[in-house]
Structures are given as structure tokens and as C-alpha cells.
Amino acid sequence: MMSLKRGFTLIGMVLAVAILALVALTSWYTVDESDQAVIITFGKADQTITDPGLHFKLPWPIQNVEKLARETKKLDFGFKDVDGNKNETKMITGDENIVFADLVVQWKITEPEKYLFHAANPEEILYDATSASLRSIIGSSRIDDALTTGKAEIEGDVRDLLTDLLDKYDIGISILAVNLKDVELPNEEVRSAFTAVTDARETMNTKINEANKYENKRMNEAEGEKSAIISKAEGEKAARIESARGSVAVFNSLYEQYKSNPDITRERLTIETLEQVLPGADIYIMNDDGNTLKYLPLRSMEKENEKPLKENENAEEQKQTDQSNDKEKGGESSQ
Incomplete structure (x- = not known):
């Protein structure tokens, strides 16, 4: 015991x-x-x-x-395997062309309880959802968009669709980013043909841009010439208006003088007109009453009066010159 x-x-x-x-x-x-x-x-x-x-x-x-x-994880979809096969990424675009697409998805576990218990293999579900989303978006896109400028839009659409699918599956995974790495055509002949089409399109766009640039240049030059002509016309218009106003003012002034002294004003206007028409001619005022012709030689009198004035001016200049010379000589002798 x-x-x-x-x-x-x-x-x-x-x-x-x-x-x-x-x-x-x-x-x-x-x-x-x-x-x-x-x-x-x-x-x-x-x-x-x-x-x-x-x-x-x-x-x-x-x-x-x-x-x-807890860190960010990465899912590679469509990259070549060990044998170099890419059959899984072959898909048809909306305009019935075949392409290969490579995609990288950055994701994170945000709800661990759901990740552990809501699905047996959450990463496999993520892969399948990524494939479905990419094929759906590529299938509704044109090949030009997939190969050239539409990649950013395709990435955004794939991310939105993939996020909606994972929200429905509720497996505790959140999508952080979707990057469309590469989109290729199936063989070299198709790639060469598409490259030729792309180059032709780029050449066309370049020519269109050059034509638009030339058109804008010519339009700007024409607008500048138009503005210059309009500005010149406005200036001439203003000048003519001011000239017309001045002429009207002169006419009104002469008219007032004419109303007070019509005979004198008439004779003065006649003389001024003759001086303008014949600037080099001698003008005489004559009176033809009686048998003897009498006239008043105004031009001769003006010339005779101008001669003494000029002689006096010349004598005064000579006197000032002599005085300056005398001062210079006196200064030299004192030295």
C-alpha cells in the first residue's frame, strides 16, 4: 500500500x-x-x-x-514565374485587343480578428479579387489608354473596385495603393505596329501644336496691327476735331469783326489770301479814282525801314566785338 x-x-x-x-x-x-x-x-x-x-x-x-x-505587405500580380510564363495576366481590352498587365497591390491587415476567422485563406481571396478587378477595368478600357496616358485612371478604378470587393468579403484587409507597372502587347509584330501608330499620332499632335502656335502668332500680330490702326485713326480723328474747332473759333471771331467793320475786314481778308497764294509777290494798295493811277508801295516802304534796322544791329555787334578785343589786349599788356 x-x-x-x-x-x-x-x-x-x-x-x-x-x-x-x-x-x-x-x-x-x-x-x-x-x-x-x-x-x-x-x-x-x-x-x-x-x-x-x-x-x-x-x-x-x-x-x-x-x-x-502590422507592416505594409505587397502583392505582385502578373509578373513572370520561374519559366517566364505570363498566361495569368493575358486579358482583352474594351476594343478587343490582347494585352499583358502587371500590377502591384500594397495592402495591410487592419482588423486581425476578421483576418483570422472570416476566411480560411485571406491572401488567396485578395489575389482573386485583384485579378477580377484588373480584368474588369481593362476589359472596359481602350488599348490606347492602357498603353499610354490612361494608366493613372485605370489604377484608380482598379483600386476602387478592389476596395469595394474586400469590403463585401469583410476579411480585415485594407488596400493602400495600386500600381500598374507594365502593360505589354502579345508579340513583337503587334508592338511594332502599335509603336508606328503611336509615333504617327505624336507627329500629328506635334504638327497640330505647331499650326496652333503659328495661328496664335499671326492672330496676335494682326490684333497688334489692328490696335495700331485704330489708335492712329483715333488720333487723326481727335486732331481733325480740334482743328475744326479751331477753324470754327477763327471763323466766329472774323464774323464778329466783319459785322462791326465789313469793308475793312473784307479788304484785310483779301490781302491775307493774296499773301498766302502769292507769297513772293509785291502787293500794292491802289485807288483808281480819277484819271491818274495812284498806289501806296507798302513793300518798298517795309524794305526801306528794314535796312536801317539791320545796319544799326550790325554796328552794335561790331562795337561789342571791338570792346572785347580791347579788353583782351589790355590784359596781355598788364602781364
Whole structure:
């Protein structure tokens, strides 16, 4: 009896040590900065731990810990495998052309509980959803857009469609970015033909741009000439209006003089007109009353009066010259 009792005691001690060891080993865990932990209590997600460091929990099998990456992950869709095959990325565009498309999806686990329990293989679902989204968008796009300027729009559409699909599947994954890396044609002949078409289109656009540039240049020059002509016409218009106003003012002044002295004004206007018409001729005022012709030589009198004035001016200039010469001589003699 003592041996049996001692055996049970020994077994109990062994079990106690095993239990203590199990409790000691499974009651704590560590979380790295790049990870997040999910506490599972009796098979049910209970809590998500994101703080790095040492943490404690109930021992196994009461609670268990599942660690998931918190950093951004990358899914490559369509790149060549080991054998160089790209059959999975062959798809048809909206205008019935075959292309190969390579896509990179950046994603992240944002809800660990759903990632663990809402799907058996969330990454496979993500891959299939990516394939479906890309094929759907490429299938509704033209080949020109897929190969040239429409890549950014295709990327945005694929991201929106993929996000909607993952929201419906509810597997705890969020899409951060979608990058359409490469879109290729199936063979070299098709690529050469498409390159030729693209070059022709670029040449056409270049010629159109040059023509538009020349048109804009000529239009600007024509607008400048038009503005110059209009400005010149406006200036001539203003000048003629001012000249007409001046003529009207002169006429009104002469008319007032004419009303007060019509005969004198008439004769003065006649003389002024003759001087304008015949500027080099001598004008005489004559009176033809009687038999003898009498006239008043105004021009001769004016010339005779001008001669003494000129002689006096010349004498005065000569006098000033002599005085200046005398002063210069006096200064030299004093030295």
C-alpha cells in the first residue's frame, strides 16, 4: 500500500510540476514593433494587442496568442514565374485587343480578428479579387489608354473596385495603393505596329501644336496691327476735331469783326489770301479814282525801314566785338 501511495504521490508531483511549467511558459508573450497580437480565449478572438513589449495572459489552453504583421505587405500580380510564363495576366481590352498587365497591390491587415476567422485563406481571396478587378477595368478600357496616358485612371478604378470587393468579403484587409507597372502587347509584330501608330499620332499632335502656335502668332500680330490702326485713326480723328474747332473759333471771331467793320475786314481778308497764294509777290494798295493811277508801295516802304534796322544791329555787334578785343589786349599788356 505504501508503494502504491508513494507512486500516486510521485505522479501527482510530476503533474504539478508539468502544470506549473506549462503555466510559466504559456502565461506570457512578447510583441515586436512590427507585429500585432490577437488573444484567443477558448477559440474566440478576445483582444488585439498592438503595444510592443512583454505581456501576460491566461495559460494554454485557456488563452492562445496569434501574431500578425502590422507592416505594409505587397502583392505582385502578373509578373513572370520561374519559366517566364505570363498566361495569368493575358486579358482583352474594351476594343478587343490582347494585352499583358502587371500590377502591384500594397495592402495591410487592419482588423486581425476578421483576418483570422472570416476566411480560411485571406491572401488567396485578395489575389482573386485583384485579378477580377484588373480584368474588369481593362476589359472596359481602350488599348490606347492602357498603353499610354490612361494608366493613372485605370489604377484608380482598379483600386476602387478592389476596395469595394474586400469590403463585401469583410476579411480585415485594407488596400493602400495600386500600381500598374507594365502593360505589354502579345508579340513583337503587334508592338511594332502599335509603336508606328503611336509615333504617327505624336507627329500629328506635334504638327497640330505647331499650326496652333503659328495661328496664335499671326492672330496676335494682326490684333497688334489692328490696335495700331485704330489708335492712329483715333488720333487723326481727335486732331481733325480740334482743328475744326479751331477753324470754327477763327471763323466766329472774323464774323464778329466783319459785322462791326465789313469793308475793312473784307479788304484785310483779301490781302491775307493774296499773301498766302502769292507769297513772293509785291502787293500794292491802289485807288483808281480819277484819271491818274495812284498806289501806296507798302513793300518798298517795309524794305526801306528794314535796312536801317539791320545796319544799326550790325554796328552794335561790331562795337561789342571791338570792346572785347580791347579788353583782351589790355590784359596781355598788364602781364
